Amino acid sequence: xxxxxxxxxxxxxxxxxxxxxxxxxxxxxxxxxxxxxxxxxxxxxxxxxxxxxxxxxxxxxxxxxxxxxxxxxxxxxxxxxxxxxxxxxxxxxxxxxxxxxxxxxxxxxxxxxxxxxxxxxxxxxxxxxxxxxxxxxxxxxxxxxxxxxxxxxxxxxxxxxxxxxxxxxxxxxxxxxxxxxxxxxxxxxxxxxxxxxxxxxxxxxxxxxxxxxxxxxxxxxxxxxxxxxxxxxxxxxxxxxxxxxxxx
Amino acid sequence: xxxxxxxxxxxxxxxxxxxxxxxxxxxxxxxxxxxxxxxxxxxxxxxxxxxxxxxxxxxxxxxxxxxxxxxxxxxxxxxxxxxxxxxxxxxxxxxxxxxxxxxxxxxxxxxxxxxxxxxxxxxxxxxxxxxxxxxxxxxxxxxxxxxxxxxxxxxxxxxxxxxxxxxxxxxxxxxxxxxxxxxxxxxxxxxxxxxxxxxxxxxxxxxxxxxxxxxxxxx
Amino acid sequence: xxxxxxxxxxxxxxxxxxxxxxxxxxxxxxxxxxxxxxxx
Numbered sequence: 001x002x003x004x005x006x007x008x009x010x011x012x013x014x015x016x017x018x019x020x021x022x023x024x025x026x027x028x029x030x031x032x033x034x035x036x037x038x039x040x041x042x043x044x045x046x047x048x049x050x051x052x053x054x055x056x057x058x059x060x061x062x063x064x065x066x067x068x069x070x071x072x073x074x075x076x077x078x079x080x081x082x083x084x085x086x087x088x089x090x091x092x093x094x095x096x097x098x099x100x101x102x103x104x105x106x107x108x109x110x111x112x113x114x115x116x117x118x119x120x121x122x123x124x125x126x127x128x129x130x131x132x133x134x135x136x137x138x139x140x141x142x143x144x145x146x147x148x149x150x151x152x153x154x155x156x157x158x159x160x161x162x163x164x165x166x167x168x169x170x171x172x173x174x175x176x177x178x179x180x181x182x183x184x185x186x187x188x189x190x191x192x193x194x195x196x197x198x199x200x201x202x203x204x205x206x207x208x209x210x211x212x213x214x215x216x217x218x219x220x221x222x223x224x225x226x227x228x229x230x231x232x233x234x235x236x237x238x239x240x241x242x243x244x245x246x247x248x
Numbered sequence: 249x250x251x252x253x254x255x256x257x258x259x260x261x262x263x264x265x266x267x268x269x270x271x272x273x274x275x276x277x278x279x280x281x282x283x284x285x286x287x288x289x290x291x292x293x294x295x296x297x298x299x300x301x302x303x304x305x306x307x308x309x310x311x312x313x314x315x316x317x318x319x320x321x322x323x324x325x326x327x328x329x330x331x332x333x334x335x336x337x338x339x340x341x342x343x344x345x346x347x348x349x350x351x352x353x354x355x356x357x358x359x360x361x362x363x364x365x366x367x368x369x370x371x372x373x374x375x376x377x378x379x380x381x382x383x384x385x386x387x388x389x390x391x392x393x394x395x396x397x398x399x400x401x402x403x404x405x406x407x408x409x410x411x412x413x414x415x416x417x418x419x420x421x422x423x424x425x426x427x428x429x430x431x432x433x434x435x436x437x438x439x440x441x442x443x444x445x446x447x448x449x450x451x452x453x454x455x456x457x458x459x460x461x462x463x464x465x466x467x
Numbered sequence: 468x469x470x471x472x473x474x475x476x477x478x479x480x481x482x483x484x485x486x487x488x489x490x491x492x493x494x495x496x497x498x499x500x501x502x503x504x505x506x507x
Contacts, residue, residue, distance in 0.1 A: 118471040149412055162464065222487060232501070
């Protein structure tokens with residue numbers, strides 16, 4: 001029996017090992033593509049997009065801010081779907097997908113909240129306001145910080161995978177509920193500031209589109225790397241299990 | 249099914265009636281919280297009335313996490329949940345039973361909190377419509393809290409984990425409940441949409457709890 | 468250029484880089500452990 005198959009046999013006893021560990025040509029291509037797209041988007045933000053008339057230079061935050069908020073939300077939807085699939089199928093790969101996506105999404109939503117606050121300062125005259133979109137990003141930040149803390153809090157991998165899947169579902173369901181609550185709340189107590197009605201000139205729209213595309217690629221590249229890391233950890237766990245089976 | 253749920257609730261309440269440790273802890277905590285709010289924010293007269301909904305719901309939210317993590321930790325110490333898992337086939341029945349038990353405990357706290365709040369915050373909270381909002385909010389809270397407490401007791405951090413998991417999920421509930429309460433007290437803002445929001449939240453979270461609870465308590 | 472804009476784009480560049488770096492670092496750690504086990 002080869003080392004490889006014995007190793008995977010031990011691992012299936014715990015739970016199925018998902019995914020490859022080695023970097024493939026696709027990984028390099030994806031990494032390169034996302035870097036190039038990121039640089040192109042960056043160049044467009046500062047070189048191509050026109051200066052906004054009323055807000056001035058600070059409006060340039062908008063492009064990457066929207067892109068990272070979008071990617072954060074997208075990452076959490078992936079965690080939600082992966083959570084459902086994990087509960088239905090109990091396959092380790094869905095757990096890996098869910099946890100990797102939440103972690104990468106958390107980095108992006110954190111960027112969105114921080115830069116949203118940096119936007120609010122000069123534009124709205126205060127570094128924090130309970131503007132609906134800023135608020136929903138902050139709520140998502142809290143939810144997924146809790147998700148990551150939950151993942152870090154138990155040793156029993158199989159059980160924590162189920163807990164995380166359930167919490168990923170609960171957290172994702174909370175997002176639209178919060179969104180409606182925050183929106184109604186804000187319309188009842190009207191704000192002076194409004195982020196609505198910002199008409200986008202075509203070059204601005206183009207820049208936003210490229211930024212969102214670049215960030216989505218970046219998300220995919222980071223997600224793949226994060227999943228590889230988790231597979232490598234599985235192999236290590238399986239190898240350790242082979243040496244000391246009584247650990248399990 | 250209803251009979252089984254009733255049996256679980258009765259068992260829980262009988263155990264609680266015996267020791268009274270959770271209800272008394274929640275009540276003392278809630279009383280202290282409302283006192284601290286009222287002198288930390290200097291809530292007298294009009295300012296007390298304006299802050300009343302927020303103070304009330306914050307107090308409920310925090311004393312709720314206290315009671316929930318305690319009641320599930322007790323369950324785990326006594327190995328009560330594993331017995332329950334053996335005795336009751338249907339996991340959703342256990343979920344409903346546990347959630348209903350938590351709901352009753354929290355309702356007891358609310359019953360004490362309303363007159364206390366009325367006195368300290370100088371506002372009349374003893375009204376049927378406000379009681380209705382309290383019930384709606386507490387139902388959703390108990391559903392979310394039961395599901396997440398079952399997760400939290402199995403982690404290393406336990407009592408610390410529950411508020412971290414539960415409070416962000418409770419954000420929409422707390423916004424809706426505070427707004428509905430405030431709307432009723434001020435008597436001019438429409439509260440229908442907030443009540444509807446609470447009902448939707450309750451239904452959604454109960455549904456999620458029923459579906460996912462079995463994956464939490466398994467194994 | 469406003470300072471907030473510069474700060475924001477520094478965050479946009481450094482956060483993904485930092486995440487990629489942290490993943491690579493953890494990965495290298497795990498792979499070294501794997502190699503050591505294979506040698507034993």
